[in-house]
Ligand code: AMP
């Protein structure tokens with residue numbers, strides 16, 4: 301069973317044949333780390349996480365190298381650092397810039413971990429690859445594809461005859477679309493920046509063209525070359541990056557003489573309730589906003605994967621509620637078959653053929669990541685009662701990242717934490733129902749009700765601890781289940 305992927309560069313689905321099945325290589329453009337990731341940013345993370353998992357399943361856990369960068373050279377990062385400095389924060393501007401990037405990367409990790417996304421194999425930061433960028437720019441200058449003027453280095457777009465092939469635009473169309481900036485240091489308005497000068501109050505690095513910083517596009521070309529080599533298998537990102545970012549990456553890398561990426565994959569954009577997500581429409585929110593409202597990461601993941609990655613995806617409250625209900629049902633179904641999700645158990649399931657993912661589910665995923673179809677198949681499996689269907693459901697959910705060591709304990713409606721088995725099943729269920737009601741109250745901003753439940757649990761002797769993975773509970777000595785009655 302081969303994997304087929306839609307290649308933006310050729311505009312068709314192709315059988316995926318890795319350059320080296322022992323080292324399948326993928327590069328995905330990562331975030332610019334100036335603020336919390338919004339919900340749209342999570343879409344490429346989840347799409348390419350599923351691809352990463354599928355490739356690991358097919359070629360082996362250690363046979364896939366997935367690189368996703370952090371862009372930590374950015375005016376918005378600098379602006380925050382500058383504002384902090386002006387407000388009296390200690391440290392140099394460089395230190396404050398690094399501090400802002402560090403904190404944003406930490407948030408990004410916490411948020412994407414909560415969505416069950418595996419960390420990529422390598423997560424390079426642009427600022428750690430400046431030397432490689434300078435070397436690539438020098439190479440392009442030497443070959444006549446770039447020129448230096450007034451502390452800037454520009455790429456000569458007209459020297460690369462395939463420019464525009466990925467996004468299907470001609471250079472003249474692009475100029476007519478007036479999406480290019482005219483500047484005195486440019487020979488041609490289409491030319492784009494490889495290197496630009498930095499003022500004294502901006503981060504900068506010494507270079508043959510003076511103190512400055514790299515353009516955004518050269519970052520990815522240089523990091524991909526350094527970490528994945530001359531030619532690699534897959535390059536991904538959102539389709540808003542096709543032009544100019546990916547077009548420019550291709551021009552730079554090809555003109556430097558590299559093979560670069562074979563397959564180009566782009567996810568469509570995310571919208572909210574049918575509208576573009578934007579601050580002015582008031583429908584802009586971050587992944588963390590949702591998690592804080594008590595929406596479990598698995599639910600966000602499920603909603604995202606319910607739409608094929610090449611279709612626009614609409615986040616709606618209705619989908620959130622349906623996803624939560626479905627997952628709850630499936631987790632209960634697995635739990636009823638005594639399948640538990642501790643790390644040890646998961647390792648066991650993953651190493652056993654008895655819990656292999658369902659064949660039809662796999663066939664759908666291998667068909668250009670048809671996650672929507674794959675989820676429909678899970679609905680079918682969840683309706684069956686034989687142990688082989690249940691085991692296949694579990695194996696498939698593990699592959700899709702819907703079950704993992706961090707799977708939300710609250711959503712699971714059971715807790716292994718502190719459970720002694722001395723209490724009847726209905727007490728366990730009651731506690732979980734109360735925690736669910738508390739999350740619901742929080743989501744609806746009924747904080748009085750949420751507090752009432754929390755205090756009631758405390759009085760009965762149930763300790764609740766909130767974590768990024770959701771609430772955990774523990775039964776304390778002196779627990780009195782009768783105090784729980786009437787709370788719900
Ligand atoms: P940025 O930090 O803006 O460069 O974006 C990081 C990643 O998120 C890129 O792959 C973008 O294509 C992707 N992205 C940004 N906005 C959206 C959106 N609304 N829907 C889907 N992907 C998005």
Ligand code: ZN
Pocket residue numbers: 328329330520545549
């Ligand atoms: Zn990139």
